Amino acid sequence: MDNFLELCRRRRSIRNYADRAVEKDKLDRILQCALMSPSGKRMNPWEFYVTDNRALIGRLQSCKQAGATMLKTAPVVVAVALDTSLIDTWQADGAIAAQNILLAAEDEGLGACWCHVYQRDEAEQVVRREMGIPAHLTVLCLISIGYKNEERRQYELEKLNYQKVHFVS
Numbered sequence: 001m002d003n004f005l006e007l008c009r010r011r012r013s014i015r016n017y018a019d020r021a022v023e024k025d026k027l028d029r030i031l032q033c034a035l036m037s038p039s040g041k042r043m044n045p046w047e048f049y050v051t052d053n054r055a056l057i058g059r060l061q062s063c064k065q066a067g068a069t070m071l072k073t074a075p076v077v078v079a080v081a082l083d084t085s086l087i088d089t090w091q092a093d094g095a096i097a098a099q100n101i102l103l104a105a106e107d108e109g110l111g112a113c114w115c116h117v118y119q120r121d122e123a124e125q126v127v128r129r130e131m132g133i134p135a136h137l138t139v140l141c142l143i144s145i146g147y148k149n150e151e152r153r154q155y156e157l158e159k160l161n162y163q164k165v166h167f168v169s
Contacts (some may be wrong), residue, residue: 001011001017007107009154014111017146021052022076030145033104034078040089045091046097049079059115063117063120063126068119070113074144079117079127081137089120090113094140101143111148 026049034048052075053055061071071077080098082090098114103114117139119122124139133139 007103009157010112011040011103011106012055012091012154013113014146014148014150014152015113015144016150017070017073017075017111017144018149020075020147022110027076027145028090028112030101030108030110031078031103032102034080034097035082037093037143039061039096040087043087043093045082045086045093047081047083047085047137048097049133050076051131052076055081059130060074060127060149062116063123063142064120067120068115068123068142070115071142072143073149074146078143078145078146079131079133080140080143081133082140083136085136086139091140098141098143103147105145107141109147110145112143112145115142115144115147149166 029051031048034046037046039045057071057074057077060077061068078101078118080094082094084090088094102112102114117127127133127139127142128135
């Protein structure tokens with residue numbers, strides 16, 4: 001548990017990346033973690049669209065006026081898309097897979113950040129068009145991944161808001 005606790009303490013949203021490619025083996029391990037994510041009735045409603053194409057990533061940044069700035073320097077972007085017809089827990093399943101990506105990136109020595117797309121104005125249409133995502137899938141989010149070009153302090157356990165925890169008997 002100590003290793004996982006430390007991983008969670010270190011994982012912060014990174015919005016500025018170094019000009020350095022992400023190695024294929026690291027990206028493969030991150031995607032393996034996404035594919036092992038739990039899902040309702042093991043329906044696996046998610047699909048992952050991955051790009052390292054700088055021009056495409058630049059176009060993806062236009063999906064939102066605010067909230068997509070982390071894409072500007074990201075060497076890799078993953079779109080988490082889901083088939084909503086498979087199961088009614090698709091949103092939770094997609095969020096779990098995205099969290100696996102975020103934690104796996106940190107474990108690989110990389111940074112990552114969630115960019116919310118679902119029900120955000122025209123964002124989903126931009127992402128769908130630019131990444132060739134079919135109409136039967138709903139885009140939940142984009143995740144930027146890369147080597148960190150900023151430092152964020154890890155969470156301090158003594159400063160966590162323990163008032164949000166309620167023990168019930």
